[in-house]
Amino acid sequence: MEAVVVANAPFRFWPEAYQWVRQAPLLVAADGGANHLARVGVRPHFVVGDLDSLDPQVRRWVGEERIVPRPDQDHTDLEKTLAFVQEQGGSRALVLAATGGRLDHALENLAILARLLPSLSCEIREQHTRIVPVSGEASFPVPPGATVSLMPLGSCSRVWTEGLFWPLAGEPLSLTQRTGLSNRATSQVVRVRVEGGVLLVFLPC
Numbered sequence: 001m002e003a004v005v006v007a008n009a010p011f012r013f014w015p016e017a018y019q020w021v022r023q024a025p026l027l028v029a030a031d032g033g034a035n036h037l038a039r040v041g042v043r044p045h046f047v048v049g050d051l052d053s054l055d056p057q058v059r060r061w062v063g064e065e066r067i068v069p070r071p072d073q074d075h076t077d078l079e080k081t082l083a084f085v086q087e088q089g090g091s092r093a094l095v096l097a098a099t100g101g102r103l104d105h106a107l108e109n110l111a112i113l114a115r116l117l118p119s120l121s122c123e124i125r126e127q128h129t130r131i132v133p134v135s136g137e138a139s140f141p142v143p144p145g146a147t148v149s150l151m152p153l154g155s156c157s158r159v160w161t162e163g164l165f166w167p168l169a170g171e172p173l174s175l176t177q178r179t180g181l182s183n184r185a186t187s188q189v190v191r192v193r194v195e196g197g198v199l200l201v202f203l204p205c
Contacts, residue, residue: 002026002092003085006033006044007078008053009105011097013040014127026090030081034058036097048084049077076105079112086120093122099131114153114198130205137193140203142185149202150180150192157196163187173199 004024008031013021021027021042029037029044032053037044038061047054048068059067070080078098085093098109113122113133124131132138133153142148148164155174161167165184173179192201 002094003028003088003090005030005078005081005085005093005095006036007081007095007098007109008032008035009097009100009102009109011036011100017096017125017127018042020094020096020125026085026088028081028085031077033081033097034062038062046084048081053077076108076112078109079115082112082116082120082122091121093120095122095124098124099126110200111153113200117198125205128204130203132201132203133198134192134194134201135198137191138201139189139191140201141188142190142203144185144187146185146204148183148185148190148204150183151175151200151202152179153198153200155197156194156199158194159199160193162191163189173197 003026004020006029018040021037027044029047031049031051034044034047035055035058038058043062046066046068047062048070050071051069068084072080082093099106116122117133117135150173152173152175155172157172158170159168159173160170163186165186192199
């Protein structure tokens with residue numbers, strides 16, 4: 001089952017994102033993410049977190065039966081919410097409202113994607129960008145000429161690519177030394193293989 005998770009970063013729905021939350025088989029808000037959903041009139045199936053960002057009026061609108069308190073301060077509300085998705089049998093999650101606002105929160109949310117692999121497959125969606133963590137192999141349909149960036153979370157021992165203008169053939173990538181920022185697709189499919197680490201692939205959408 002694929003879940004849609006709405007986090008609490010500054011966010012404005014675009015038409016496709018609105019359809020995702022309306023049609024999600026499991027729609028979960030990470031604490032104040034429910035405030036975003038209230039603005040478009042879509043009630044989440046659950047709201048998870050320490051609930052310090054949840055508007056009291058939104059809480060009443062959601063209903064206490066859908067509130068899942070998780071006061072643990074060792075994990076962020078998004079991480080708690082994704083753990084809850086796994087508890088509900090979810091195997092994939094599309095995450096919205098995870099990258100706007102504070103930079104430290106955005107970096108933490110990107111790191112969470114790596115922590116949950118391989119037990120939960122997650123990706124973050126922005127209006128024009130799809131962010132997917134890769135550990136192992138993956139392929140992505142892209143329009144030729146599109147910008148594709150490869151950003152290691154820490155470091156990756158070896159990375160191979162196909163379908164990019166500047167290919168990699170087993171070279172290491174490191175956030176502090178060499179990354180794969182602003183490459184360009186040369187075919188309709190980009191393939192990535194990673195050994196030793198997690199790579200974030202930034203794709204157009």
